[in-house]
Amino acid sequence: MGNSILDDVFDSFVNGAKLFKDREVLRHDYLPEKLPHREDQIRLLGSTVAPVLKNARCSNIFIYGKTGTGKTAVAKYVLSHLESKAKEYGAQVRFCYVNCRMTGSEYRVFAALSQSVGLSIPFTGLSVGEVFDRFRTGLDQSRIIFIIVLDEVDALIKDRGDAFMYELTRINETLRQSKVSIIGISNDLRLKEFLDPRVFSSLSEEELVFRPYDAGELRNILLERSKLAFQDGVLSESALSISSALAAAEHGDARRALDLLRVAGEVAERAGAKAVTEEHVRQAEKHIEHNRVIEALKNLTLHSKLVLLSVYHLNKSSASTGEIYEVYNELCGEMGAGLLTQRRLSTLVNELDTMGLVNARVVSMGRYGRTKKIRLEISRGLIKDVFGDDNRFSELLKYEPKCLHKE
DNA sequence: CGTCCACAGGAATGACGGGCGG
């Protein structure tokens, strides 16, 4: 019977210690019934939106806080409760949650808003202004109080500007039968610097700041969730503490803490352990980072890969833009790809930097110009692994650029 | 103390694939 290597895997999965009760609870999009240490914010947001229950428009609100401080969770929590209350009181309230970064463009944001007032909008083809007009008329006809939640709105403003925000904040002036309130959520506390003062003041009739969690608070959050997520007594005290401590060090990111704990649980389960230990959390940390990088590498475009390979080939503590361009130039020739300008390469390098694959900072070398110093941020072994598996790149991995050999 | 290197990085513009309404 025991004829396959899988038997072990399956058997230990079924018979081995079951650690999880419900691992979904540890996903960061899970909305718990209690949000520890956010009672104040919940009350404040709640009292701000409460007027809609009497069919009055509520103030616009701006919410600040770094990632994993519970902004999204609190907003969704309050609004879902508001929604059921509104049914109870028969208030004509509807809300629409849009994550601006995921949604991508102002066009798609307006499309999403339109959809939630019952319009269907083609995912491309119309002008932004047209979509906005349709949204406005559609909204007005629905005769409702409409609450718009724009999550991660900073992402959109930074690369599209705030013109669309201006339109949105002024929309009430042209509505007869509906009213709009806006809840903006930003990860960047300096967002006001990017905003037209008129937009900013109208947007932040109320402001709400989310402080990062400290290690103790994170510990409480994890404790609450782990009661639902794990079997009793499976999670060690030390695993709990180290998860909170690691996440607290990373600007108090609860999302991070939950990820660590979930992956640690998976690691422990796979190892057939009876409990989740500190060591499992440490492995989870590596595991998460490893996956993140591999995923990022795979999704790079052709030229970004070539640029990264160029940095790899230079193989020194820091290379300049010019050096990289030389190697990149050769690599392009080697694989017969058309080459991009140095200007373009420069922005590709910046992208690699924000992804954390590479470290780039501008330095001046005085008489010898001004350039970016670029260093690989990930292990060379990882690059070998990922690119070695790809036929198109395995050759380039071994290729020795000529420009590196002239004295 | 000015020069001048080797780029940085903004702005404007264009090519391209995709999708619309008419």
Next chain:
DNA sequence: CCGCCCGTCATTCCTGTGGACG
């Protein structure tokens, strides 16, 4: 099918600049 508009990627042209060298 056309004319129009979209977002994305890329090019071209450009002005700006920290600081070692002379």
